[in-house]
């Protein structure tokens with residue numbers, strides 16, 4: 296049995312993801328792409344006595360298909376539900392593909408997701424499809440010129456990251472054109488519990504952070520939590536007008552209180568301790584305190600974006616990487632200041 300399982304795993308290893316068994320019949324599909332501007336999401340596959348519950352559904356048809364093919368090597372039980380940790384397309388772009396293969400599948404999301412799909416996901420998807428050629432053209436130009444986004448000579452780390460961005464964004468623009476929006480069939484306010492034989496699956500809204508619709512999926516017996524983009528490695532992923540930086544630390548404290556043994560983040564490797572959570576909490580707390588102090592001193596948002604560098608935080612997240620500083624600047628520092636400023 297064990298041998299059969301490991302053979303199946305070997306077959307399902309793809310360049311773009313690998314599968315980690317995180318508990319009995321619980322599998323994390325972890326992305327292998329390097330950190331970059333364009334990312335696909337991790338997926339959690341919870342195999343029960345009769346069915347499979349899936350957390351998130353990848354960025355689009357091709358990668359959702361690869362995940363479903365890997366699942367088919369593990370079990371032939373049908374996917375009965377997808378739980379959406381939030382409404383962004385790097386997590387929901389593959390929903391239509393799962394629905395095609397399993398027409399009865401439920402899509403469970405936070406109650407605020409329906410509106411966000413119309414007001415935020417739809418324009419974001421259309422916008423991304425429209426700008427993808429420019430974005431990938433720019434990145435291809437940088438590679439051809441041997442330059443980084445910052446204008447310095449390109450490093451191997453940067454080239455590999457840009458190539459991955461190009462592949463993800465080009466494919467997205469082609470694949471997502473006629474894909475229906477992922478409207479949920481069931482919504483969660485603060486908590487929903489799914490019982491599947493011996494398995495208990497808790498779907499929890501523990502507070503805001505990445506979006507107002509953040510859900511975490513908690514398996515209390517296995518002590519496994521899927522956090523969605525409340526936890527993103529190697530640098531935080533913050534959306535200026537959708538994230539809630541002042542609330543984020545407290546929400547992460549609630550995640551910590553679950554007492555998990557294993558955390559599957561929205562992006563990044565499986566975590567087995569709270570070290571990275573503490574680092575994120577320290578970042579969101581420091582940004583919030585600093586921005587609110589400066590607001591009390593009547594400093595403008597523009598001025599703060601110019602002057603607040605959060606150098607120690609930057610060092611902690613970026614280390615010696617040549618890719619992460621650009622991500623930290625655009626996905627963490629600037630939007631976090633914006634969010635803390637907006638939510639005073």
Ligand SMILES: [Zn+2]
Nearest residue numbers: 336385524561
């Ligand atoms: Zn994401």
